[in-house]
Amino acid sequence: MGCKAANLPFVYLGVPVGANMNLKRNWKPVIDKAPNSVIDLLEKIRRRFLWGGTDEKNKIRWVAWKHVLADKELDGLGVCSLKSLNIALLYKWIWRLKSENSPLWKQVICGIHNLSRKPIYNLSKRSIPGVWNNLISISRILGEMGLDFYHFISTKIGSGRNTLFWLDNWIGDGNLALRFPNLYALDKRKSCFLAERFSSNGFLWAWRKNPSLPVEMEKLAQLCRLLDGVTLSSDPNSWKSKLSSDGQFYVRDIRKLINSKVTVGTNSTTVWVNLVPLKIICFVWRASLDGIPSSMDLSRRGVGVASTRCLFCINGVDVMDHLLIACDLAKEVFKWIFKWCDVPFVSFSSVSEALNFAAKWGNCPKKKEGLSCHIVRRSVVYLEGPE
């Protein structure tokens, strides 16, 4: 039949066939292309695992999953959403499509979708099903999050032969079509390359109708000022990511950005300080989100408890802010903390108030960290026993 014989393993539709699936690297292409329903299922398994549940039995989830997924800078647990990671990995293909010169796979995609003079989000033949059409759907997903799909990649101008004058991000913030819509509408060669606009006699416009209205003239003057210092060179175009300082594309940058949109972080005081042991800091993180299994909270969730009174004083109810802050014993511990830190005593009414105070206290970051550390450790010590 004229077919060439091949050997296992081989890649079919981007997925390895006949490969050793015990090896982690062989799962990567599968994970990169996982559909949303699979991502949701995996997320469910992770959620259940975190709180110690099983297929047969669910356990109480003390903190909302969106807080668990949020990055530590946003006062989450930093677990990261699989959805964010998946979109970031898909986005990497956009980066590769733009930044790699002309590997065969790129020629095939560009040929099928006629991308030579189009930005990649304009896959022309949507009727052609396939990975690339799915991949471009991330532009819609990012748009729903308020992120501009095309904003994170820009061109370093070289020869200008592969840079779309109106549609690529090559000068300033955003493409010229979006920034000068009136002029873009008047151009009859909307998909021209940058190099085609330069000549030895000056700039070459191709107006369908010359700009004549005052607003058009004003925008044209603005655009000319912007283009004034642009020069082309013989260097090939290269692409840079706007998310990193060195212009390289890193999955972690886009993942972090997307994660901040799909999870619920706060910009309040972060509890993650290096001096505190991880077990204790996780306890405080849960306390800051009211996720501690106090007797009252257990009782509210239908778990039978002998008493909801505080075990350390006669007046208190066993709720988190009482146990860690308002209880006589907790107050006594706090007095010692302030004494150790040589700071005037301040009374708090809640865990978040105490953490905010610790984070904002003084101007010395080391002392602040020390105070946070002490507050955290000493508040917990009496619950967990001596160090």
Ligand SMILES: [Zn+2]
């Ligand atoms: Zn008490």
